[in-house]
Amino acid sequence: MNELTERQKSVYNFITTYQKQHGYSPSMQDIAGHLQVSGNLGVIRHLTALEKKGYLTRTPGNSRSIKLTPSFSSYPESLERMIHGEEQFSVFLPVVGSVRAGIPQPPEEDIQEYRSIDRDVARSGGTFFLKVKGDSMIEASIREGDLALIRPQEAAQHRDIVVALVDGEATLKRFYREADHIRLQPENAAYQPIIIREGEKDVTIIGKVVSIYRSLD
Amino acid sequence: MNELTERQKSVYNFITTYQKQHGYSPSMQDIAGHLQVSGNLGVIRHLTALEKKGYLTRTPGNSRSIKLTPSFSSYPESLERMIHGEEQFSVFLPVVGSVRAGIPQPPEEDIQEYRSIDRDVARSGGTFFLKVKGDSMIEASIREGDLALIRPQEAAQHRDIVVALVDGEATLKRFYREADHIRLQPENAAYQPIIIREGEKDVTIIGKVVSIYRSLD
DNA sequence: CGCTATAGTTACTAAATAATAACTATCATC
């Protein structure tokens, strides 16, 4: 029902681009010029369609009054644009509940909420939040309930804190590259490290922990 | 040089408010209506003045093309508006380096950087970030270098983590209200608690820690 | 084939909007 036609997509994309470049919305003539159509009736109908489908709102009679609906910044399309784009202050990222192999393409149903962060934290694509479960990293001052900002990457640097998929469950571990293996070390003396030798275990590195966010009270 | 007159301030304020409410800029007539002046020449001159002083930019001939300069969101005036206002996604808060008695009015020189946060974290006024020094709260998983989001308040609830001014220095402590005194307990066995009896010590509660933000790598 | 949705054209109009001209008033400063 909310699917967009190709033409509607390019209208939508042009509006986001124009808003980023100018700081305000395009007029219908601006859009018509970009679409290379003459007259603005076509544009009006596209906008009406986009409005009906919930992608934007307008104020009748007011010029340049297009307002994009923020909740329609759905993963991954619009989000990619926001992360890679010239977003001025902050971007929206999904908070995924349970991490699966599908990363970095979390299914929309898994998105529990959204958080905004400083733009420069999310330079590269696909970044997302993960809600921390368990106390495996308690000695690194990361606790249950914290939000970990994850940058998806398969490799990691020595001593990075990473998200690893162990037995189908996402856990945080510190990454150590050693002689002939990789060691994923929990920062909790009560837990055992995981040793991975070449193509041996069912363990996948999903990404690196870039920052930690905790809400008190 | 960049000081604003009273009238210019109210123009500026109206534009920010209008943008927040509508998602796009007001027309000159909108502004004139708000100022209760007839004709829009006055408005044009105010906008020209604001533009010359660097507070906004416009595109000649384009309607509703006012674009506020983001860097002019200086503490405390514009910031207060942002915090109290209907900011949709996130607000900008100063990160203060050393906390002094002047809170919640940190002098601008102390602002080291800015961070954006989720809007609903900053409902009440004056909120700011404090860069954590020392390890007095290490057992509460708060470490040196973390950013603590502080909501200024003189009172605190039992077991809140608060910022206290002890000997002119800001430190984090957990707040305990007990029989005939208040106890400020570090979450580090190596440190001693501070006991405060009625108007006895030179200790001030500055605010409550609302959230913690940590950047890795 | 007829029906519907999408997409486009030309021509037009009314309202919204930005901008200018000519003039007055107040206040601080030299």
Added chain:
DNA sequence: GATGATAGTTATTATTTAGTAACTATAGCG
């Protein structure tokens, strides 16, 4: 008292802009 900056008025105008009317074209579908 003159000068300049700020602030305001009424009147007018040209352009921008949103929206409408009437018509054509294509593609998918039953």
